[in-house]
Amino acid sequence: MLAQPGGGDPAERHLLPWRSLAVHLSPLIGESGFGALYGRTGRLLAQQYGWLTVSPSSQTLDALFRTLKEDLARAEPAQAALANEALLTTFTRLLSDLIGTALTTRLIDSAWHSAQAQNNAGEQK
Incomplete structure (x- = not known):
């Protein structure tokens, strides 16, 4: 899921797998379950990637993804990619x-x- 096509905003490309996971997991574990799992993930990696914001799990998924996008956009591209891979x-x-x-x-x-x-649908337009 990390192998996203080039072009566009790199920070937004990092969010593509997260958005897809949220769509598929939320019906099973709920948005709050997704948020709790994401929050735990962030807390586990907070020391390694101190620049990542550890968001409260009670936030909406849009707020979680917005914060992640902002964090990744501020990081060096290689560090952003490594952090996103570690998070996923x-x-x-x-x-x-x-x-x-x-x-x-x-x-x-x-x-x-x-x-x-x-x-593929976007590329065919």
Whole structure:
């Protein structure tokens, strides 16, 4: 999910996998569950990436993503990419611990294929 096509705002490209995951996970764990999992992820990585804002998990997903985008936009591009990868990896590991590896894999595959279909539709315009 990290391999997004070039062009456009780099910070916004980093959010594409997060938005896709939110669409697929929110019906299962709710927006508050997604926010709680994201918040835990941020707290686990706060020391390694001190410039990332650890947001309260009670925020809306739009607010969480806006904060993440702002944090990633302020970072050096290589650091932003590493932090986003660490966030996604930690988030999916925590999700897997919560709901199991098989379901996590199916959800991520579904989110990935959905994101790819949206990218392909945008490229065909």
